[in-house]
Amino acid sequence: MTKKASGLVAVARLAGVSTATVSNVLNRPELVAPATRERVVAALDELDYVRSGAAVALRTGTSRLVGLVVPDITNPFYAAIAEGVTAAADDAGYSVALCVNHDDPARERRQFELLAQQRAAGALVVPLSAGSSRLSTLRRVGTHLVLVDRIAERDEGCSVAIDDVLGGRLAVRHLLALRGPRIALVNGPRTIEQCANRRAGARKELRRSGVDPDTMTELTVEEMTIDAGRRAGNALAAAGGVDGVFCTNDQLATGVIRGLADAGVRVPDDAAVVGYGDLALATDGPLPLTTVSQPKLLMGRTAVETLVREIGDQVDGGREHQHSATLFQPSLVVRDSAPAT
Amino acid sequence: MTKKASGLVAVARLAGVSTATVSNVLNRPELVAPATRERVVAALDELDYVRSGAAVALRTGTSRLVGLVVPDITNPFYAAIAEGVTAAADDAGYSVALCVNHDDPARERRQFELLAQQRAAGALVVPLSAGSSRLSTLRRVGTHLVLVDRIAERDEGCSVAIDDVLGGRLAVRHLLALRGPRIALVNGPRTIEQCANRRAGARKELRRSGVDPDTMTELTVEEMTIDAGRRAGNALAAAGGVDGVFCTNDQLATGVIRGLADAGVRVPDDAAVVGYGDLALATDGPLPLTTVSQPKLLMGRTAVETLVREIGDQVDGGREHQHSATLFQPSLVVRDSAPAT
Numbered sequence: 001m002t003k004k005a006s007g008l009v010a011v012a013r014l015a016g017v018s019t020a021t022v023s024n025v026l027n028r029p030e031l032v033a034p035a036t037r038e039r040v041v042a043a044l045d046e047l048d049y050v051r052s053g054a055a056v057a058l059r060t061g062t063s064r065l066v067g068l069v070v071p072d073i074t075n076p077f078y079a080a081i082a083e084g085v086t087a088a089a090d091d092a093g094y095s096v097a098l099c100v101n102h103d104d105p106a107r108e109r110r111q112f113e114l115l116a117q118q119r120a121a122g123a124l125v126v127p128l129s130a131g132s133s134r135l136s137t138l139r140r141v142g143t144h145l146v147l148v149d150r151i152a153e154r155d156e157g158c159s160v161a162i163d164d165v166l167g168g169r170l171a172v173r174h175l176l177a178l179r180g181p182r183i184a185l186v187n188g189p190r191t192i193e194q195c196a197n198r199r200a201g202a203r204k205e206l207r208r209s210g211v212d213p214d215t216m217t218e219l220t221v222e223e224m225t226i227d228a229g230r231r232a233g234n235a236l237a238a239a240g241g242v243d244g245v246f247c248t249n250d251q252l253a254t255g256v257i258r259g260l261a262d263a264g265v266r267v268p269d270d271a272a273v274v275g276y277g278d279l280a281l282a283t284d285g286p287l288p289l290t291t292v293s294q295p296k297l298l299m300g301r302t303a304v305e306t307l308v309r310e311i312g313d314q315v316d317g318g319r320e321h322q323h324s325a326t327l328f329q330p331s332l333v334v335r336d337s338a339p340a341t
Numbered sequence: 342m343t344k345k346a347s348g349l350v351a352v353a354r355l356a357g358v359s360t361a362t363v364s365n366v367l368n369r370p371e372l373v374a375p376a377t378r379e380r381v382v383a384a385l386d387e388l389d390y391v392r393s394g395a396a397v398a399l400r401t402g403t404s405r406l407v408g409l410v411v412p413d414i415t416n417p418f419y420a421a422i423a424e425g426v427t428a429a430a431d432d433a434g435y436s437v438a439l440c441v442n443h444d445d446p447a448r449e450r451r452q453f454e455l456l457a458q459q460r461a462a463g464a465l466v467v468p469l470s471a472g473s474s475r476l477s478t479l480r481r482v483g484t485h486l487v488l489v490d491r492i493a494e495r496d497e498g499c500s501v502a503i504d505d506v507l508g509g510r511l512a513v514r515h516l517l518a519l520r521g522p523r524i525a526l527v528n529g530p531r532t533i534e535q536c537a538n539r540r541a542g543a544r545k546e547l548r549r550s551g552v553d554p555d556t557m558t559e560l561t562v563e564e565m566t567i568d569a570g571r572r573a574g575n576a577l578a579a580a581g582g583v584d585g586v587f588c589t590n591d592q593l594a595t596g597v598i599r600g601l602a603d604a605g606v607r608v609p610d611d612a613a614v615v616g617y618g619d620l621a622l623a624t625d626g627p628l629p630l631t632t633v634s635q636p637k638l639l640m641g642r643t644a645v646e647t648l649v650r651e652i653g654d655q656v657d658g659g660r661e662h663q664h665s666a667t668l669f670q671p672s673l674v675v676r677d678s679a680p681a682t
Contacts, residue, residue, distance in 0.1 A: 074420045082414045086441040095455050098439040100427040114436050284622060
């Protein structure tokens, strides 16, 4: 504030007017005589007074602000995406408005209205359960949207995601090569796109290896937690006869190992376990996890670059923008829970 | 953009002018005849066209944007603070610009310049190694600052922090009551204020209990990781004769338990271990940790409220602002690694 006041004072002095007049020129120029207005505008220019994103935003219609919409910033997967997003935004000269919605559409709508008021240039949206209708509601607010960790449907916009079908294939291929064809899948609800895709990859790989995918034991949990994994591990041990367990996140894998151990089934000697995610949990536990690693930082970075390109296409005055869908490949990180063959 | 274009078109139609004229009224009103300008302004108002934070920012000097400056958003402690900050900002009608600096002053300065250009109303700064000089550099950029997880020095500004001396006392009090006076401290570098304060609390509590604080075994690690904790646990087991180990974060506690187990020292039967932080790691491991819990969400929330109050004091035209230092108490969460006495 001190800064602004002294700036106004300097401008007023240079233009030979009162600070109230400078303020009027900035806010209600119609009240100021043209000759006076010109003097003040010249002084403003000379002193580079309004080095203000707000002025730029009024002129261009957008500011150097992009929204990042995530369900939960305490989830390390979304935090890793945010890390990549903020790094790329720094490089591109954008600020990142962090919007945490906890999958609450009302909260998300309020955040988007605020972003629109601030003339945000666009937003990166990591949807938990976004249907297309919800996204198009957000789009009506007027910003460019890039979907992250979700493949956009045709004409829906740009997207940056990870090939979860391939991830499922990598996990099951490793388990099949390591021990044998009796594979179990511990998975979250199939209504979550990522869960459905990881399962599809697992089944695909079994089929390619000549194993009937319907022979795969499938356990579905509501919440993909360590506790749910432990119960699944208990159940698998009771059923007996499993060579490898593919868990669709690292929490489930951690729990499954513990649940198998409860019943005396040792990992990896008696059964191998592969997780998904490669977050801190994968290496924090006593038995480091073999897991599918997603390029989270790269995904965040690319999402920003995709958005900046889309904004640029628009600023260049109608150069036709072609939506893009970028799909990154995951990789398998081999550790102790399912060692190298 | 479509939205903006159609908005301009609608305004132009209502005012009976071209869209170029509407654009001139918005950007270079001095070019437009007063009567025309009045018609356009009336149309803008009628259509609620510029419901724009940018316009508000130009008028008031600030926008409804606050910065959140953290060293690393993938660190779950900072992510938890961000969670509290975004929730409170939502309630107060502010957006949060997430600035991740990885303790790089140059990167931080660029972020602050961008925040200043965007007329951010202020910023919440969670410093890793901030000296006062660095903070005053940031303050010169012109935004209000609130320090988070660090007690501000006199006249430095508002701050919201957690009483780490009390945290150290709670941990050692529990260990003393549980088993005996032979306490070990596994700590990070004392140049980190939090580490120094937690140690000071540990020593204070020993003194209060009639134990000479210099009899406490102290192991200092460079990086406060699980691996470093494990090596510390190995060293403690080799030295022998410890009743309780106070680790100044949960990573160290997890490692110490593992390092003690390597040498056949069982936790909690042979020695009790208390961590600090109560992040996911505290409950993710096979042995749930007794740990000092910090009100991270509340700290984030209060930081926003403190900043909003400071901004309000300024907006109310010079009502004198009194800096405040809020210190929250941590609490001990008792789990298996150091059970109830």
